[in-house]
Amino acid sequence: MCEDCGCGLPAGIPVTVSGPGHQDHGEHEHQHHGHDHGHGHDHDHGHDHPHHHHPSEPGAEERQTLDLRHAILEKNDRLAERNRGFFRARGILVINVLSSPGSGKTTLIGETIRRLGKRLKTAVIVGDLATDNDARRLRESGAPVVQINTGTVCHLEADMVARAVKQLDTVGLDLLIIENVGNLVCPASYDLGEDLRVVLLSVADGEDKPLKYPPMFHLAGVVIVSKLDLDRACDFQREAATANIRHIAPHARLFELSAKTGAGLDDWCDYLVKQHEAVKHRDPLAS
Amino acid sequence: MHELSIMQSALHQALREARLAGAARVHEIRLRIGVLSGVVPDALQFAFEAITPGTAAEGALLTIEEVPARFWCAACRREFVSENFYAECPDCGVPSGELRAGRELELSSMEVDHV
Numbered sequence: 001m002c003e004d005c006g007c008g009l010p011a012g013i014p015v016t017v018s019g020p021g022h023q024d025h026g027e028h029e030h031q032h033h034g035h036d037h038g039h040g041h042d043h044d045h046g047h048d049h050p051h052h053h054h055p056s057e058p059g060a061e062e063r064q065t066l067d068l069r070h071a072i073l074e075k076n077d078r079l080a081e082r083n084r085g086f087f088r089a090r091g092i093l094v095i096n097v098l099s100s101p102g103s104g105k106t107t108l109i110g111e112t113i114r115r116l117g118k119r120l121k122t123a124v125i126v127g128d129l130a131t132d133n134d135a136r137r138l139r140e141s142g143a144p145v146v147q148i149n150t151g152t153v154c155h156l157e158a159d160m161v162a163r164a165v166k167q168l169d170t171v172g173l174d175l176l177i178i179e180n181v182g183n184l185v186c187p188a189s190y191d192l193g194e195d196l197r198v199v200l201l202s203v204a205d206g207e208d209k210p211l212k213y214p215p216m217f218h219l220a221g222v223v224i225v226s227k228l229d230l231d232r233a234c235d236f237q238r239e240a241a242t243a244n245i246r247h248i249a250p251h252a253r254l255f256e257l258s259a260k261t262g263a264g265l266d267d268w269c270d271y272l273v274k275q276h277e278a279v280k281h282r283d284p285l286a287s
Numbered sequence: 288m289h290e291l292s293i294m295q296s297a298l299h300q301a302l303r304e305a306r307l308a309g310a311a312r313v314h315e316i317r318l319r320i321g322v323l324s325g326v327v328p329d330a331l332q333f334a335f336e337a338i339t340p341g342t343a344a345e346g347a348l349l350t351i352e353e354v355p356a357r358f359w360c361a362a363c364r365r366e367f368v369s370e371n372f373y374a375e376c377p378d379c380g381v382p383s384g385e386l387r388a389g390r391e392l393e394l395s396s397m398e399v400d401h402v
Contacts, residue, residue: 063314064401066304070394072297072318154289186289188325189392214372215325218386247373250382 076190079158083193086165087176091280093120093272094176096192098216099200100209101182104226104259106134108200109177111259113141115269120174120276125164127156127181134179144168155187156180174276188215195221195279199252201245202227203236210244217248224268228258290330291338297394298338305343310399313344321354321391323372328353356389 071077087094097105106126113122126134127148135147146164148156161178168176178194180187199220201209204227210217217223223245231238238256245254253271257264297318305313316335320326328351335349356369360376360383367377374382 062401063398064308064310065396065398066308067396068300068304068394069396070300072293072300072392072394075296153292185325189289189293211371215323215390218323218372218374246382247371247375250374251384 073189076158079162080191080193083158083162083165084195086162087193087195088279088282090170090173091282092170092173092176093196093276093279094178094192094194095196095198095222095272096178096180096187096194097198097200098180098184098187098220099182099202099226100184100205103182103200103202103205105179105182105200106137108224108226108257108259109179110138110141111262111265112177112269112272113138113143115262115265116175116272119269119273121172122175122177123168123170123173124177124179125156125161125168126179127160129153129181138179150181154181154183154185155190156192157190158192161192174280175272184209184213184216188213188219196275198222198224199249200224200226201241203231203234203241207237207241208244210241210248214248217245217252220249220252222271223249223252223254225254225256226259228256228263229261290326291334293326293392294331294334295338298335298342298344300394301397302343304397305399308399309402311343312400313342313347313397314400315348315350315398316344317350317352317395317397319352319354319391319393319395321356321389323356323386323389324392326392352395354388354391357387358383359385359387361385 083094097109099105109124113124116122122143124135124138124143124145125148126138126145127150128134129150129152132147132149135145138145146167148160148164150156150160156178165176170176178192180192197219199217199222201223203225210223225238225241227234230236242254245252255264255268255271257268259265297316301313301316305311318331320328320331331351332349339345339347356372357366358369358374358376359366360379360381362379362381363376366387367383369377374384374386376383
């Protein structure tokens with residue numbers, strides 16, 4: 001924080017500003033004086049008193065600074081924690097599946113459910129701006145599916161998930177797969193209460209997607225290179241893609257698979273079963 | 288374009304705080320936005336100008352401090368700022384698993400009428 005005026009701006013930090021008077025603050029000069037903020041103002045004279053010490057900024061001495069430090073998404077974060085508590089108490093593994101549109105989320109989820117078979121009882125919540133096409137596709141796998149239509153909203157939020165979960169029978173459920181809206185930017189900001197973020201990078205997406213969308217890839221617990229059957233047609237550079245994923249998400253577990261041919265799917269499903277074992281035996285009150 | 292809803296949340300919180308403080312006018316709102324938050328400051332500015340007219344923050348200044356990505360290198364026992372978001376320590380090359388700053392979406396402070 002700025003030592004001079006308490007305005008929250010470390011000196012030298014580039015700021016983006018708008019509105020009247022921004023040219024005054026753009027250089028981070030201190031027209032307003034911290035020493036006047038917050039004192040008692042117990043003078044009994046009227047408001048026609050001359051405040052000669054601020055001739056360059058009339059009215060500035062009438063202001064006060066409110067120090068807030070509020071998380072802007074505090075409400076979503078709180079609801080996400082509530083979801084997380086609900087899922088943990090029931091021993092449900094929850095994964096939030098994210099990618100750009102067309103990277104193969106729906107196909108992968110459908111094939112994952114088929115291959116898991118009776119190993120994990122699975123349900124799906126799927127978000128799209130419009131249509132229930134994905135829900136209809138996913139129901140062919142036999143799992144219960146709830147479609148969320150977000151309208152114009154480009155991501156899922158924790159309260160949408162909470163409402164969708166109410167439509168599911170969660171008794172005995174092992175795995176909840178949340179297919180987020182196809183978008184590599186906005187969903188990164190919203191915790192849904194998941195255990196794991198799974199980010200897909202299809203071989204058609206380009207090897208540098210992780211470098212172009214670092215917020216999304218940084219938060220990935222798992223990165224899946226999908227549509228591996230198309231790698232030659234797309235001239236996919238495997239080493240470059242892996243290196244880029246490692247730069248941004250060094251901690252992420254990496255899978256390469258094709259939901260179409262089934263290559264790599266067994267490793268992915270075994271991983272989910274192991275993750276579920278860990279969740280099932282976890283102390284719900286452990287952080 | 289989730290910046291509109293994020294700006295609406297921030298403005299809602301700011302107006303509530305101004306009301307609690309008994310202030311009729313908001314002169315400036317300050318945000319801290321991490322470079323790994325997934326939020327674009329320019330889009331927040333655009334949203335701010337669109338949603339403040341008719342509120343106590345009409346004509347107010349929006350100041351956004353961008354918070355760089357700062358990782359902790361456990362091997363070197365020091366923090367480093369990553370301009371390109373790479374998690375590897377520039378000195379030892381070991382990837383960091385600990386992001387210490389850069390995901391902020393924070394309403395940090397505001398200037399209101401003195402009451």
